[in-house]
Amino acid sequence: MSTLLPFRRRAQAAAPDQAAGTSRMSNSDKFISIEGIARRYPAPGGKTTTIFQNLWLPMRRGEFVCMIGHSGCGKTTVLNILAGLEAPSEGAVIVDGQAIAGTSLDRAVIFQGHALLPWRTVLGNVAYAVSSRWRKAPKAEIEARAKKAIATVGLAGSEHKRPSELSGGMKQRVGIARALSIDPKILLMDEPFSALDALTRGTLQDEVRRICVETGQTVFMITHDVDEAIYLADRIVLMTNGPEAKVAEIVENPLPKNRDRTQLHHAPGYYALRNHLIDFLVSRSKTLRDAMPADYDPRHPPVIRPSLSEADAEAIAASTAPAPRRA
Ligand SMILES: Nc1ncnc2c1ncn2[C@@H]1O[C@H](COP(=O)(O)OP(=O)(O)OP(=O)(O)O)[C@@H](O)[C@H]1O
Ligand SMILES: [Mg+2]
Numbered sequence: 387m388s389t390l391l392p393f394r395r396r397a398q399a400a401a402p403d404q405a406a407g408t409s410r411m412s413n414s415d416k417f418i419s420i421e422g423i424a425r426r427y428p429a430p431g432g433k434t435t436t437i438f439q440n441l442w443l444p445m446r447r448g449e450f451v452c453m454i455g456h457s458g459c460g461k462t463t464v465l466n467i468l469a470g471l472e473a474p475s476e477g478a479v480i481v482d483g484q485a486i487a488g489t490s491l492d493r494a495v496i497f498q499g500h501a502l503l504p505w506r507t508v509l510g511n512v513a514y515a516v517s518s519r520w521r522k523a524p525k526a527e528i529e530a531r532a533k534k535a536i537a538t539v540g541l542a543g544s545e546h547k548r549p550s551e552l553s554g555g556m557k558q559r560v561g562i563a564r565a566l567s568i569d570p571k572i573l574l575m576d577e578p579f580s581a582l583d584a585l586t587r588g589t590l591q592d593e594v595r596r597i598c599v600e601t602g603q604t605v606f607m608i609t610h611d612v613d614e615a616i617y618l619a620d621r622i623v624l625m626t627n628g629p630e631a632k633v634a635e636i637v638e639n640p641l642p643k644n645r646d647r648t649q650l651h652h653a654p655g656y657y658a659l660r661n662h663l664i665d666f667l668v669s670r671s672k673t674l675r676d677a678m679p680a681d682y683d684p685r686h687p688p689v690i691r692p693s694l695s696e697a698d699a700e701a702i703a704a705s706t707a708p709a710p711r712r713a
Contacts, residue, residue: 410686416480417447417604418468418572422685423477425463437463438631439476440684443623448602452615454663455625456671461608465576468606469495481572491519494565496575500557502549502564509545512536512564519568535567536560539593555586562590566597573598575607579614591617592647599643612663616656617647624666626675633687634674637662640691662690 424439437460445451453461466472468479470489478485481492502511512532520528536545539559549557558578565573578594579587595618598605609615615622622637640655650656682688 411444411446415446416444417449417482418443418445418606419480420444420464420468421478421480423464423467423474423479425460425467425472426475436630437628438625441477441633442685442687443633443636445604445606447604450598450603450605450607450618450620451623452607452609452619452621453623453625454609454612454615454667455631456627456667459625459628459631459671461625462576465495465574465606465608468572469493469574471495491568492571494568494570494573496561496565496573496578498577498580500549500561502557502560504549507546507548508536508541508552508560508563509533511549511560512567515564516567532563532567535563538566538597539563553586555582555590558582558586558590559593562594562597566601571604573603573605573607575605577608577610580610587614588647594618595645612660612667615663616641616659617645617650622663624663624671626678627671628675631675632678632682632684634666634671634678635688635690637690 420441420443423441425437426434426439427437429435441464443451453464455461463472467474468486470486470493480486486493503514506514509529509532512535513528516528516531516535517523520531523531533542533545536542539562541556541559541563544552544556549560552560558581562578575594579590582590591614597603598618605618607618616639619639620643622639624634624637626632626634637659640659641650641653645653679688
C-alpha cells in the first residue's frame, strides 16, 4: 500500500488487525462494558425517538477514553447511564463484573458546572463528599482526606474560602477535588473544562492528566475539543450525528502516554490524528450517520490505529516528492 494514501484510508486499512483479534478486548480486560445500550424517548404522534441504540463499548482499567460527537448525539446521556443517573431503554452497563443499578460512590461525576454548595467552604464542600463515603470516620480523618484532595488540585491555602470567593477555574478544581476525595474507581467527566478560559483550561488539563497517570484512574470524558482529546485520551470514541447515533469508530491515540503539551504538535502523527478527528466532525459524522459501511458491526466498530511509522513515512514522502517536470 502506498504511503501516500490519505490518513483515513490508511487508518481503515488497519482494520484487518481487528479481524485478527488484536484490538478486541478480552473479557478479563473489560473493567467497564457498555453492552448494547439504547435510549429512546416518546415523540409526538405516539412515535418514539431513538437517540442511540445498540451501543457497545468496553474500557480497560486505567484507561482514559474520550467521546466526541456533535451536540445532541447522546454523549451526556451515555455518561448519565454510566453514572447510574439514568437507566438505558435497552442493554446494560457492567462495571467490574456487575451490572450497574443506580449511582455509586465508585463512580464520581465532574460536570461542566461545578455544582458546589454555596454556603459551604472549599473544605466543607469536599469534606461533605468524604463523609458520604466514610460515614463513620472521625472528623479529623474526614478533614485530612479532604485537605489531601484539595492539595492535589493545587488549592492548599484556600480551604476556608466559599465558592463566591473563587474564580471559575478554582471552582472547577474544587469539583475535581470533591470527585477525587471519595477515591472513585471511575471518573466520569462531562465537558469539565469547556466553560474555562484557555489558560486555566490548559492548567487544569495538566492537573487532571497528572492525577490520572499517578492514580491509574479509569476515565470516561466527553469533550468537543479535539486538542483536549488528543492530549488526554488513550482512545477517542467518535459518534455519528443523532438521532440514531452510532459509534462510528474508535481511534487509538498513537502518541506516547508520557505526553508533553508543549511538544505535542511536534510528535510524529499528531497532525494526521488531528486532521482525522476534525475531518470526522466536519463531514464524516453526518455522512456515516446516513450510510454506515455495509460491514459495520456495532459490537465491534472500526478501530483506527494510526501507525506512527507510516505517518512519518507519509510526511517524509510528501516533503521529498520530486517537483513536477517543467514542459
Ligand atoms: N427528557 C428528554 N426527553 C426527550 N428528549 C430528550 C430528553 N433528554 C434528552 N433528550 C434528547 O436526547 C438527545 C441527546 O441529548 P444529550 O444531552 O445526551 O446530547 P449531547 O450529545 O450530550 O449534546 P451536547 O453536546 O449538546 O451536550 C438530544 O436530542 C435531546 O434533545
Ligand atoms: Mg452533553
